Amino acid sequence: MKFSVVIPSYNRAEFLPKTLESIFNQTHHAHEIIVVDDGSTDDSALLVKELIKSHGNLILINQQNSERGRARNVGWAGATGDYVVFFDSDDQMLPHYLETLDREIGKQPVSPEIVACKIHLIKDGQISSHRSQNGLEGKYNYKLFLKGNPLACHFAVKREVPFIQFNEDRSLATMEDWMFLVENTMNREMIVIDEVAIQMVEHGGRSMHQNDELITRRLRAANLLKSKLNFNSLEERKLNAYTHLFCFIHSVDGRSIKKALFHLSQCLKYGLIDSVVLYTLVRLTLGDKLIRVFR
Secondary structure, three states: OOOOEEEEEEOOOOOOHHHHHHHHHOOOOEEEEEEEEEEEOOHHHHHHHHOOOOOOOOOEEEEOOOOOHHHHHHHHOOOOOOEEEEEEOOOEEEEHHHHHHHHHHOOOOOOOOOOEEEHHHHOOOOEEEEEEOOOOOEEEOOHHHHHOOOOOOOOOEEEEOOOOOOOOOOHHOOOOHHHHHHOOOOOOOEEEEEEEEEEOOOOOOOOOHHHHHHHHHHHHHHHHHHHOOOOHHHHHHHHHHHHHHHHHHHHOOOOHHHHHHHHHHHHOOOOOOOOOHHHHHHHHHHHHHHHHHHH
């Protein structure tokens, strides 16, 4: 199976070398690696150009800064492999990632249209599991993603399938991967392989630390999905509940107490009381430092 790896990149010179090295070292050789530089102002493009000299399957596409949705679509349009593997510029593939995708695709009676592996998180040199992926294995549709996106933007799509592309609206940046999965699994299933093959590196520059922006974008993205897709009342209730949970968590992370209490009230309004809500509520009242004392 030929895999085209598409990597949007903006000012990732610090992380891009390790990301690319992890792809060069795959046990299943990547057909091509397409880095779409989104108008970087650091040395990212120069770094890729230098690596192209020794890696014939590495391709650089430059674009004016337009955010990741467009970068992914541009890379996708230029891909020639059987599957397009979307990957972030600050994460790393374990050596068997592409081999695992290839094996899963090969054993299916019909080639799956979307397939993904599981993720580990690396923070301060420590490896931990991605909590939202616990128990994930097998085939899923849009109902899985009403809660959010446990896969980030690490999945492979069959290139010849007419998917709805990534949303390119800058005001929805960081939500485009979640929206893509919801929209494209409304009428099709995706496969999640029960094997960790990706490492996500936690660092201060990740977009998921931009709490106020994330809250605004998540609410806007959820409203857009509701306007475009035909959810039933229970599905819309679930989407609303977990959207407010997302906003509650990021309000607590940003220490926006008034916002946190509002989004907590909305979680309760929609009947969402689970361990994540309770843990976040404890964080709100006790603070992270005090919680760590009792661990």
